[in-house]
Amino acid sequence: MKRNVVEWAVLALSILAITTLVAALVIEGLSERRPANPTVELKTAEARLGALGWILPATVTNEGDAAVEAVILEAEATVDGELETSELEVPFLPAAGSVDVAFSFSAQPSDEVKVRLVGFREP
Amino acid sequence: MNETLSQSLRDYSRAAGGGLIIGMPLLYTMEVWFHAFLLPWWKLLLLLAIAFVLVVGYNAVAGFRRERTFVELLLDSLVALGLGIVISLVALIVLGQIEPGTSLRDAAGKVALETIPVSFGASVASSQLGGKGGSAGSRIPRGFARLLVGGGGALLFALNIAPTEEVIMLGVGASPLQLLGVVAATLFATYVLVHYADFGGSGRNRARGQSILEAPIPETLTGYVVSLLVALLLLWSFEWSEGAGFSAILAMTVYLGSIGAVGAAVARLLLGGGQEAGAK
Numbered sequence: 001m002k003r004n005v006v007e008w009a010v011l012a013l014s015i016l017a018i019t020t021l022v023a024a025l026v027i028e029g030l031s032e033r034r035p036a037n038p039t040v041e042l043k044t045a046e047a048r049l050g051a052l053g054w055i056l057p058a059t060v061t062n063e064g065d066a067a068v069e070a071v072i073l074e075a076e077a078t079v080d081g082e083l084e085t086s087e088l089e090v091p092f093l094p095a096a097g098s099v100d101v102a103f104s105f106s107a108q109p110s111d112e113v114k115v116r117l118v119g120f121r122e123p
Numbered sequence: 124m125n126e127t128l129s130q131s132l133r134d135y136s137r138a139a140g141g142g143l144i145i146g147m148p149l150l151y152t153m154e155v156w157f158h159a160f161l162l163p164w165w166k167l168l169l170l171l172a173i174a175f176v177l178v179v180g181y182n183a184v185a186g187f188r189r190e191r192t193f194v195e196l197l198l199d200s201l202v203a204l205g206l207g208i209v210i211s212l213v214a215l216i217v218l219g220q221i222e223p224g225t226s227l228r229d230a231a232g233k234v235a236l237e238t239i240p241v242s243f244g245a246s247v248a249s250s251q252l253g254g255k256g257g258s259a260g261s262r263i264p265r266g267f268a269r270l271l272v273g274g275g276g277a278l279l280f281a282l283n284i285a286p287t288e289e290v291i292m293l294g295v296g297a298s299p300l301q302l303l304g305v306v307a308a309t310l311f312a313t314y315v316l317v318h319y320a321d322f323g324g325s326g327r328n329r330a331r332g333q334s335i336l337e338a339p340i341p342e343t344l345t346g347y348v349v350s351l352l353v354a355l356l357l358l359w360s361f362e363w364s365e366g367a368g369f370s371a372i373l374a375m376t377v378y379l380g381s382i383g384a385v386g387a388a389v390a391r392l393l394l395g396g397g398q399e400a401g402a403k
Contacts, residue, residue: 006131011198014205021208021238022168024231029164065228067160094160096226123161 036064036122038071038093040115047108054079054108058115060090061098068093072118073101077109084109087118134249138203141248142210145279146241150214154286158361159232166360167235171204173356174239177278178203178246180271185250185394203249207242208234214241243279247393266342269391273346276390277353277383284382285357294367294375302377309381313388314343346391350383351376 003011043057056075062068071090076083086103093099103113149155159167179200211234215221221230284290297305318339354376358364364372 004128004131006128006135010131010135010206011202013209014202017205017208017212018201021231021234022171024227025164025168025235028228028231065226067157092157094226094229096224097229098224 031065033065034063036062036066036068036093036095036120038062038068038073038090038117038120040073040117042103042113042115044113049108050104052104054105056086056103056105056113058101058103059098060093060101062093062095065095067095067097067123068120069123071120073103073115074118075103075105075113075115077105077113078111079105079107079109081110093120135206138206138245138249139210142207142241142243142245143214145244145247146207146211146214146237148283149240150211150218150237152283152286154288155236156220156233158286159236160229162232162236162360162362164228164232167232170239170360171235174242174278175200175204177271177275178242180268181243181246181275181390182250184268184272200246203246204238204242206245207238210241210245211237240279240282243275269342269394270345270349272390272394273387274349274353276386276388276393277350277380278357278386280386280389281350281354281357281379281383285354285361285363285379290358290375290379291363291367291371293378294363294371297374297378302374305377305381309384310343310347313346313384314339316385316388317343317346317391342391346387347380347384350387351380353383353387354379 039061041059041061043059047054047056049055058075060071060073069092071093073088073090075086078084084105086105088101088103090099090101103115105113179196182200182203183196212221212230215230215233215237220233355364355372358372358375358379363375367375
């Protein structure tokens with residue numbers, strides 16, 4: 001059975017797609033995997049006063065090669081002379097993935113906001 | 124016969140449409156996106172390879188090109204798989220599940236898992252929804268071909284449920300009596316579907332079976348066994364069997380296998396009752 005130009009083109013595209021997918025899975029699978037490593041980047045320049053308090057946007061990034069679940073983060077700052085914390089949970093953080101979140105305080109803190117990783121679950 | 128370009132384009136459009144129709148539920152399933160990342164790469168490749176074998180089997184019996192050599196059959200199946208990959212990639216990008224920030228491993232895993240139903244849909248649409256009708260003559264024994272096609276249908280249907288936690292919930296809460304009921308109901312339902320209800324006139328051929336695998340009761344039983352094996356494969360692939368006891372695995376296999384059995388029955392119906400090809 002002879003194939004026409006369209007059929008040859010689709011066949012070539014298909015073989016290219018299959019080869020690329022298999023190569024991507026094998027190369028990524030065999031490469032060295034770094035353990036999960038969630039990091040937080042605070043976007044202080046984008047902080048704003050909302051209806052319920054001072055909102056501080058942030059980006060949580062997983063710099064490792066393993067996905068994690070239930071990433072709990074705690075931000076701490078001094079507000080009106082008292083130490084205040086803001087806690088949030090990211091349900092799923094894929095490897096090399098990032099999620100935009102926001103911490104919130106009752107008012108603008110007087111000092112620098114410190115963030116710590118409370119913990120996460122390895123699926 | 125060299126088909127015209129426009130006819131080829133129509134064939135591929137139909138294949139792409141069929142791939143989307145069959146693949147859409149899984150393209151919208153969150154558990155599939157997550158599992159795509161959590162499963163080891165070699166399991167994804169294994170699932171893809173099994174899906175490819177089943178697509179080849181399906182195309183051998185009901186593919187859209189008639190009178191072709193084995194090499195042409197393989198090339199057509201590669202096209203179905205390739206179309207599945209491209210359609211899955213585009214759909215996942217449109218759905219925002221593959222973005223510029225998505226890692227290569229994440230993207231490849233999602234595309235690999237979604238390609239399974241989409242490539243199957245492309246094959247089905249090419250062979251069943253076109254205007255050329257009829258099952259192709261094939262060198263594969265029809266009884267065995269029905270099992271392969273049944274396995275494809277089972278994989279397609281069970282794959283819709285396998286990534287979700289419902290499988291565990293059903294399996295953990297089941298009593299032995301309930302499981303026996305599920306087995307009996309599944310066998311009865313699939314027997315009626317394929318050999319009694321006369322979908323699309325398939326029943327009119329039921330008396331013409333030539334091999335033992337095509338006689339109604341052995342055909343129903345072997346179809347069910349293939350479905351149970353597919354269910355077990357998926358439970359292992361999606362790691363639901365890890366840490367589970369024998370009775371839990373058995374129960375999950377029975378529940379997932381019942382969905383697979385219905386899929387296998389529908390796939391066998393698409394062949395026109397199995398004896399049609401031989402009757403023509």
